[in-house]
Structure formats: structure tokens, C-alpha cells
Amino acid sequence: MSISTTPPPENGTSNRWPAWFRKEQQEAWELFQFLPQPKRNDEPWRFANLKAIDLSEFHAAAPSQDAAALVARSSAHTDLAAKLVFANEVLVHNDQVGLPAGVLLLPMEEAAKNHEELFRKSFMTSDVRLGSKKFAALHHAHLHSGAFVYVPQGVVIEKPIEIWHWVEGENATIFPHTLIVLAEGASATVIDHFVSSRDERSLAIAVNDLTLGTNAKLHYVGVQEWSDKATAFHINTTEVEKEGVSTALQMNLGGAYIRGESDSHLLGEESRSVMLSINPASGTREIDQRTFQDHFAPRATSDLLYHNALADSSRTIFAGLIKVEEAAHETDAYQKVRNLMLSDEAEANSMPGLEILADNVRCTHGATSGELNEDELFYMMARGIPPKQAAQLIVRGFFGTVLERLENEPLHEHLGEILDRKLGF
């Protein structure tokens, strides 16, 4: 049965979640059914491939056949604070060697039961307003598990927390979720890995909620390596209080159709959100990204940098809005999308937007498209590098300039290696 016609389990069939959450799931299911499928004329779906978001052929995922094998394959960073592995939404590995006292790293259903207040305060609290409200409702309705990260006041986790989300099975659907709450002055690095067990068609509707308290510092990275046949939604909400700094990077290295929505709320004075994305698109891959930099408080900064490299007949869509609310004077908001066109058949659509309701603000936005620079290519060839490798290096460099924005040298290096592997170095 299609996932879009499968209601969540009724009360009683499952006590994984507390009753109040199961009730929410029923409501979310009703909302999902009530909300219409996106249509051609809906602004948040302009240029979008609506055929790609037809969910009728996808069904709920059965438990993974060989979770141990997936755990063995869940290896990227060598020096971690903790690692969780989910295989078809089931937590199959939980290793918490290097977590400081007081940090909570739990499967979400456990957090909902034992830390209800914390959970409720930050679980999908803001409106999904960039187009995928319907799909977020389906996610809520069917949510099976996920990672809940809470870092208490003043606690700094030096090493990364790594979370793996595996999908397995032809046309299987999963709903990965990562919820991160950093209390005042807390600091953490979290890397979400999204991976397909096999070269299969699948659906993922992934959500992450990032909540940063006063002066908290978060590095969040989504390393998306779904199979080249996969459809995926990645829906992010980031809320930053006073002087908090969120740096979030989404690397879309796989997938046939990827819809990304990233919504930053600059809630506190001098808060900061850095929104980064690296998108190598090839074959017929489509990457459709919608972003919102919403400034509520004075002197906050947001800094968006998306780099798309488009080969073959791939397609990208970027629609980004910077909004400066009335109180947010002295806002500094920056938005830049660069498309590196590697093929005549590729298509990049960029729609930057600006809405300013306050005075004395600085907002810069722009989208550029360009081809490989002939003089750069010649320079590299004059060193003996064949044109294909030269082009690869230029593309790698193009993405490298995004990684540099992380301002975290070990993380930068680690992700650089992942990128090298993916780009074939």
C-alpha cells in the first residue's frame, strides 16, 4: 500500500511513542490528507518537477535485511564523540564514547517520553512555509524514530556526533529526523549521513530542527548520498537566539530528485546563521532548493552560499528570500548562488528575493551562472593536467570555497575527503 494512503498506527498498536505524540500523529495524518498536492501555479513550486513528487509508488519500509552490514558501512569520521545508526528508521547502533556528562543523545521516542518538555519545545514547532507543509505532515504522521541531541548550558562537545540514516528496499520510504537543542553557551558539531543500502529507488522525507540558545555554537552538516534513483525531501528549520551562531551545510551528492527547504529564524540580537550548500548535479538529477533568511532581531547576520555544478542534463532550482522584519535594524544579510554550467543541456534557475521592513540594513543577494573559465583551464593544462582532470579540479575548488566557510579546519578537511571520493579523486 502506498505510503500516501497508509495511516499511522492507531492508538494501542504501538506504544513506542507517548499517547500525546500518537495523537499529534493522527492530526498530522489528517493534515496531510487535507492539504492539496502542490500544483503548477503554486509559487513555492515554480519550475518544480511535480511528477517527481508523486508519492503513490512508495510504501512503508520493512526492517532492513542485514543491519549489521549497514553498521559496518557506517564509517566516515574516525574521531567521534558518538555515533548512531538507523537502518530503515530502526536504531541499530548506539555508541556514545566521548559525550560529556549531561548531554542527551537519544532515540526521539525516548526523548518524547522522558524529556517531554524539552522535546515539545523544539520538535517541528515552526510552520513549514517553504512549500513542503504537506510532506512535513506526512513525516510527522509516520515518524518512527530519529536522533534527539540536547547539549546543556555551557557544555562544549569538541568531537563530532555522527548520525547515519540508511534506507533499504525498492520503493521503500523512510522519515529521518534529527532534532538538536543547544542550551545557552553550548557547542556541538553534528553530521547527518543519508545513505542508500543499494542502488534502489526510494523515498526519504527528512526533517531537522536546529535550536540554538543564547551564545550557542552549532556546526550541522547533512551529507546526502542517497542512490541516484532516490527521491528525497530535506526540510530544515533553524532558530538562533542572541549571539548564537549556526553554521549548516547540506551536501547533495546523490539522489534523482532532491527538494531542500532551509528556513533560518534569526530570533536574537547578533545571532548568526550561515547557510551553505554544495550541489554536484549530473545525469538527470534535479536539485530544488528553497530558502528563507528571516531576521527578527537587530544586528543579526545571515550568510547564504550555495554552489551548484551542473553537468549532463541536470537541473537546479534555487529560490531564496531574505526578509528583514521591522525590529531587525542593522541586519546584515548575504545571499549568493553560483551555478557552474558544465553542459549545454543543464538548466539552472535562480530566484533570489528580498523583503525589507526595517531601516539601516545591509542586504546583498545575487545569482551568477558561468562556464568553466578557459584561461584557468589553459593554465592547468600548461602544467600537464589533462582537461578532464583540470575541469574536475576546478569543480572541486568551486566546492572547496564553500567548505572554507565552515571555519572549522578538521571538519573542512573531513568533508573535503568525502567530496574527493565522490568526485573521483
Next chain:
Amino acid sequence: MSAHSLSIRDLHASIGDKPILKGLTLDIPKGEVHAIMGKNGAGKSTLAKIMAGHPDYTVTSGDVLLDGESILGLEPDVRARLGLFLAFQYPMEIPGVTIANFIRAALQARLPEGEELEATDYYAKLYAKMDALSVPRNFTSRSVNEGFSGGEKKRCEILQMAMLEPSYAVLDETDSGLDIDALKIVSAGVNALRGPNIGMLVITHYQRLLDYIVPDKVHVMSEGRIIHSGDKDLALKLEAEGYDWVEKQFGESGIKAA
């Protein structure tokens, strides 16, 4: 013409339909250093880029031979792997590509298929060459030429040359933009590479460079041709008296007048 030389034969070349090289002949035997001097716009950089295979220029007649084999039909990267090196007058910036990765890719391209460059040896050699050229070691992780000063760019060109060990090198105004100390360091770097296994063509506007890199021959280029050649003293005379006399005596206009 010898089998061990970089040889330019009556070369005519143009950009669009504008002729720039108009019958240029020059022979740089392995083991020698030749200098080319000439006014702005004489076509010196054009010559360098044509030898390296820049796609913008069209060779209309003549030939360029590397150790007796024509290279004009070859792609720039093939020419480079055959042993030709060009130090650019204006080196390109390549955002996000580190110097270490850039030079490594260039060396890797010279290895047989399937063979991997040995990382430890590579870094040892890279650091040794950087030290010799007074290039700070932290430059390895900086993007190629991005944000470099003029002098730093030129030093990195010579660093690349030192790492790639070409059999023929064309240095296009590698001295311009260098302060006195850097000029000495770069010259020492170039001199260290001098020897029986390399032929060099040094393009410069300043006789001063040739005090440090003493050439075997000096050529004067004007309007797309070599109009006069001599020994290192020719550079001194050009420095003292300018180009007018040599152009009058040997140049297009001079010949017509004669």
C-alpha cells in the same frame, strides 16, 4: 636545428585576423639560457602562449619543434608532459584548489596509468623547494594564486617549475613585480635548475635580471620577429640606449629604409 633543442621555425601566428608573429625563428639548445627583450606589444607573451598551445591563437605557418618533433598539433597538457613549461606573465587564480593539490595533480598526470604519487616523498620535495624559494609552508593549503601578491605569484611559478622539472622552460617576465630580495631568491632558484638537461627562454624588460641569470644569448623582438641577436652585452646596450637604434638598424622600418 638540433634534436636537442626547442626550435621555432619561421612562425606566423594571429589572433582573429590580426597577425602578431610574423616569421619568427629561434633555436634554444638544451643546456642554454636565452633571453628575449623587446617593447611592450612586440609579441613576446604571444610567442610564449603559442608554444604552450593557447587555443586563442592561430598558427598560420611555420613550426615549433621540441627535440626535433613538431608540437603544434598537440594539446597544451601533452606539450607540458613532453617537458615544456611556461611561467606565466599573469598567473591565473584558481579558487578553492590548493597549491599542494594543484602541483600533485600535475605530477600525478606524468605517472603511468594506475601508479600513485607517493605522498610522503611528494611533501618532502615540495617543502624543500618551498624553503629554497622562501615560500612559506602554509602556502600549500592556500588556493592557487588567490590573494597572492605579484611577487608571491611569480615565486609560485618557479616553485611549480622546480617541482615539474621541465626540459624546456619559458619564463615570461618572471622578474616583474619582484623586489630586490625576491629577485635574488627567484634567480637563485632558476639558476639551481640550470644545467645540461634544460633549455630556458627568459622574457624580460630589465637587464638587471640578466645580471643574476646570465644568458648565453640575447634576442631582440620587434613586431613579431627576432630582429637582432647577441651575447649578454646586448642587454646592457639596450638598457643604456633603448630600442630605437636596434629597430632602425634591424627592424622592419630599418630594413625598408636600407
